[in-house]
Amino acid sequence: MKQRDILKRKYHCNVVNCQTVDVVMEMSAKKFRNTTLIPTRFVLVIDVSGSMDLRVVEEETETLLDRVKVFAKLVTNHISEKDSLAIVTFASDVQLDVPLMSMDKKGKKHVEKVVEQIETRGYTNIEIGLLEALNVLQTNTMTNSRDIIIVFTDGVANEGETDPAVLVQNYREAQKDFAKMTPLSAFTIGEDDPYLLKELAANLGNEAFYWLNRSHEFEADMLMPVLLRDETHITDIRIEIRSLEGTTFNEDSVSRTHLQDSGSTSLTYFIHSIPDMVAKHIPMQILLDAEKFDESLGKTILEVDVTYIDHEGSNRSFTDNVVLFSQFGGNEIGASGEPMIEQTPYCVDNGSVLRSPTEVATAILMIAEGKYRQIGVKALDDVGLCVRQDGDDLPNEHKAIIKGAIIEINKIKRSYCTLMVDQSAETKLLHENAATWISSLDSARLLQNQSDIGRIYAIQSTLETGMPTARGVFPNQQQQPNMDWRLKNKLREVEKLSKITKKTVIVFGTSRVFEGKTFVLSERLRCKKVGWKRESIADVIVRCGGAIDYDVPACPYDPQPRWYVQKTFPDTYLICAKKDFKKVTYLVKQAMQVQIPILTKKFVFQSLKKKKFLEIENEDFHLYIHQEEETTVTL
Template sequence: MAEATVDVVKQNGNESDLLQSSYFCKVDRRKKVDVVLELSTTTNTSTSSKSDTVSFRYVLVMMSAVIFAETFVEQMNYRSRLSIVSFAEKATTCMEMTKMDKKGRIAAKYIIENLRADGETNISDGLFEGLQTTSDGKKHTRDCIILFTDGEANNGIVEAGQLVAKYNELMDTLGKQSRVPISAFTIGGYRPYLLREISTRLGCEAFYWLNEDCDFEADLFAPMFLRESTTITDISVTLTCLEDVTFSLSDVSTQYLQSDLQDNSSTLELTYFIHSIPTSMKKHIFISLILPSDSNVSLDAKNILRVDKTFLDCKANQQISTDLLELRLKSMNDITSSNTKESSDQAVEILQNTSAYCVKDNNADDSWQATLRAYTKVLQEDCRMLAVINFQQACTMLSEETPDMDAVSKCFQDTSDEIAKIKDQLKVALGSDNNFYQNFCTEADNIIEVVEFGGEMLSTDINWGRLASMESSLASEMPAATGVFDPDKPPPFMTQHVYDKLNKYRKFVDIKKISRQSLKSVKAHSSRYGRKDQFLQF
């Protein structure tokens, strides 16, 4: 009896649910089972009114004054609250959590304008101090730390594992309902190893490397726009194998993973944690399962995976739900015989050895349209994962003392070729005139374009931070800052809503720049004639 492989993608479900879920499944004749979990959210107007939702609070942890901080304060909603922490050799709370009404904004802007850097970079103290400013006994809040630094940590805890452990330990002592994620920004040509790890393990967004050749200040607003377009937070997903199915731990996604995979090859349960999913965005978790060798017929139409989900809604109430994944083994060839024209022998072989179906609300759908949707969806996720692995490998090679740039270039070319092979395989199976194939090609070509751009960028600018930001964006499925990818196009995963707001705020930043330049000119002129004017801090 032939053995089976199952590929699953989890996507949008009941429109009335804040956390939507469906499954796209692909089964072939191997023993390995690939599973892609997709989660997305929607706004429920009955539960998201301003008066009922939790309040947004931000902690600015920064080394020195930046134009962004002043504009950030000016544009904050008066209901929001802000604290400011500066860090150098040690961290200092410059302003406790304060409501951003007129009085609060004046105080915040005065503090920001007078921040100064002294050369030391104690990121860990800054983060711990920032986290402490949220410990005011108010649990019904959504807090976020925005970290900005222009240099690598050279004081305090500089090892990522120790910093993450200490941060989580401190978090646990605060008794907060919702975790406090970190949005990490940096600028410059150094290698920000620590910041990338902080973003991956303590954040909910991509690692933000800022391109000095672009008007990057407006990009620092991204955490605020993304956070305030979010309806649910603190999403925990636990996947449990059923019917003697086991995980293939070497093939599971490590993004958002909380479980320790070391020396635990027999685990039957994995847990992932996602800080938040903004509206109109999606998150995917790729895992692999192994079916028992004699299970193909006995497990048909049985549940092989349980998915337990918890999250906090917009009122900070915990919601719980459970999904069950059913195994279906009817081949695509059996389904397609009455739906399409005669296929080639090669196509028949592919379709005969493959099953695909959708699951929604615990109901499996193996109609032809559902089969095509599931099959192409899983292959699309394969392409994204290939790109993520490519950028991770490139970052590792560039971390060497003397990088082999020919090997790095080959890594990018091999990834593009591998995605092209997936396109060719799907063309053979479905035909070039198939709508699902054409839609898949559009997505695959976008990924190839990103991979090729990364390779071309390294031929002229060997910038580890920029490359790490690309990898982080692809892995987290969150937008990077302008100028990380092609500066003439919206970053991958950027929603139109956030993109439009960022462009709007670029105008505010431009005005602020012009105003500051004018002020500097006036000060220089006054100083020349010995005047000691006092300037109002805006």
């Protein structure tokens, strides 16, 4: 296979008034069939601070940690045997719960067992979690692999380093000796301002920032970095661009996405990966010397060096040249005596200038898209700044900012329509692209509260990177702009698996269904662990409002005239294992003697599920209930 076929590149150009050249560098990976990917090492970095014990939705029993455990199980089952996985949990401290291990059957089984035992603790220190993840990768070297760190937190870091710029620098310093850069995928949920996590995703990752919607099956969305990895054959793309022939870059128009270094005559970008279903675009504007325009025609004004790692782990490199072309001379004068304002759109592919109607229309579309992106991303950045400065609900200023951006997008659309053939398919597409950007910005404009700031960050991030973000960010009736249909289908399949996985997992949220009730546990149930948190039944009952007694209450002793004074104990119950009941253990005898109802553990679970104290007369729930005329015993 030729090298040129692996990473496809094209340069869309438009010379304006012989003074500037708008350029959009477009890159996409060739779609491979029946290609084996090199192994991937995944590190899941999970927040287990105390707030992870809160319920995801008020009416449900599942906690955030319960849902993240489902995600961890989905990842474990999805990745192949040649891949490796480690799990790091962080709170005030950091813990390596699962060391890096191969995901064969034994490894998968071990991970699932450990995940069930993860519990919450302490506050939130993201820094130590990320640095430990890098340490895991560094101490387990592998010559030919790809590494991905996926971090989830539900709130603001309140311990460790919390300054985004410093934390980014610490992360980069920790991996300076790595052979390859390790990308970070960042997820959050909740109403807090996730500015730190958003900045980590922008500076250390390749994907959009993921904000999760509580009302969605977000476990599937959390698998998005893994699903994108499945469709990725090109990684570690470094692009060095130099301007020649006395030209310079307009630094105000340089794309900041993936930018590593910049100057008036050079730009350096680094992109962690390009999935097969995604095209990456780098817009820029070149300033020309109008007096030397004619002599620069046909000469190379941009030299682009590209290096990357292919699907086999081999290093590849190319050098591209972008030449200056115009159908107008630099000294042409209009009828009014003023220089003519003319535009020349064209494409450059493999050093050749392409000027067919299709190529010209494509160049216009790509350049217009680049300007839409620049305007939209800046507007959403300004909105985020307003919110962080005000600290209250979204100020009305944010609506004015977005409205101004929409006006600018419409102006750009109209200006480029003059270069297109009326009623052409490309003209229609130009209108549709502008409408998509306006619709995306409108989604942010309609948000009202500061609690929506995470959603605004996610919209800004997906528009800036051209990568998909989690579902539930955009309104249901609006199609997410960067969601490829193949990825959408995969997410639907994962969502089905997520629902099945949840059914196999017993989770217990926090409610008050047992308030005012006292329970005694039979001998076999006292040490019984249940749920993914591996809580004792006693802990579950206490957390849900009940009280625990470790012995059946006895009737007061009175030698005259009877041995015992008969006394009732309302709202007291023995939760009993059926084996203990069959053996008629000491606690069972005592409960029958003082006429305390004996219930199965199923009663506890069903009461939690239904969120109410159920009727104990149900034969599925009781083993013994005292009645005036007869005693009912159900085995």
